[in-house]
Amino acid sequence: MIMSCVVVIAWNTFRENVRDKILYNLLFFALLLIGVSVLLADLTIMEHHKMVTDMGLAAMNLVGVIIAIFVGIGLVSKEIERRTVYTIMARPISRAQFILGKYLGLAFTLLVNVVVMLAVYLATLWMYRAPVHGALLQAVELIFVELLLVTALALFFSTFSTSTLSAILTLALYVIGHLTTDLKAIAEKSHSETVKAVMTGLYYLCPNLEALNVKGQAAMGTAIEPSYQALASLYGLLYAALLITAACAVFQRRDF
């Protein structure tokens, strides 16, 4: 019963995303990928294959992050603003089950997106006779982990703030998450103790999204160590789990 309630909420969230035409972005992705590839084929003389490979991964990442943030921020706040949460919370379902169901619903939407985008991507590579290697799949797997983490961030903020504020906070953390090595470098080079403390604190607190970014190596055809991939995936999933737990704790205390 516990799991079935989560599955019911998750399935309904997925259905909502499909009926809100979220999956139309796949068309956008396909057009973007094919359009850019055709353009680059005409413009570049060297490394045409690498650019197509690189652009495909970047497009996949971009489309996924846009969905994760802009759907994620409404996962809970929209339910509260529209008061649909009243009738759901009147059922024998705990608030944690509701949060988990909403998260898994969007995660499944993202999974479908990533799988379809990957298929389009591989077809494009095949069309341009670009080499397809395992490193690409490693990069896509870590892109998906990053999407799960960004979704958890958006969900966490959406439990206590408005959609607009959640979007700003999630975007800010997404950007900072890709600059964590710079934060560490600033902390090491700064002479101010305050700056050192703030930057070091931010470095450890903010998600290190760069750890999940191996697109550059993958485009070059360089595979990462399986142990690194496992560790990076574990890091991303644990961070997401922590955020979901925090979201449950915040949501548990809310009055509607």
Add this chain to the structure above:
Amino acid sequence: MDAVLIEGLTKTFRSGWPGLPPVTALSGLSLTVRQGEIYGFLGPNGSGKTTTLKILMGLMRATSGKAEVLGKPAGDVQVRRQIGFLPESPYFYDYLTAEEFLAFYGHLAGLERAELGRRIDHLLEVVGLTEARTRQLRKFSKGMLQRVGLAQALIHDPELVILDEPMSGLDPIGRKQVRDLILSLRDQGKTVFFSTHIIPDVEMICDRVGIVVKGKLLATGRVDELVRHEHTQSVEIVCEGIKVDEVPVIKAAATLVLQRGPHCLVALPGPDRQEEILAAIRAHGGKLVSVTPQKGSLEELFFQQPGAHTDGQV
């Protein structure tokens, strides 16, 4: 065991800004709803009705006091299997069709597929939406949404049904359908606790009623008892052939006199001096046309309550 037990319930909302005083929505509210009855929770806008229902459903926590539903603390997850709830002006997932919508809530209530199918068919028929079962809710009128909302509250055949303003926004036919539905629930042995500010609906169907104003319960009991005990029944006497101005005893006793030529209407505040006035009419050569005791209404009782004619503080 009472279906609903509320004792000394208080809810205070913190102000959003420092320095501003907190807002009290409920102030020591106490009431009970017995099993198998229809209880009307009557009050003006902002009197604390919705806050009370939200606390009972676990959507909001009380600042202090006790609230129990079917013998369990309000908000208990398991007891919600036996409660159906319809919030005020509900918004539902409008991308779902009526049957998908009911199936969603039925699954959440843990209904098996076969039973769920039967309940959906039955309830769509009860609320008159069988023909709209495959239509998305975004194409529903407000009345249809209210009816499908009622169906979701009943999908798991609950013991206790809590409805927040179930008749608001409905046309007279829709209101009658909802009234009939509530009465049929009582016939099935269910308990119905509903809030409203539409007095005739309460008078027509409720076994008992509670009047809440500014977060306090000002009166509770059977409608006829409340009206009889707390509202003085007036008497209207119509006669002809006398001029009331010339009969001081009538003028002194009446709360209202309407003289139209030989016809005269005299309103007395109660039946106490009725015989005396009738004797005075006869003594002055007047002819009695009618004597009508005016039954007090819940509406008059409601407006006697201090603060009932203005919005509350919530």
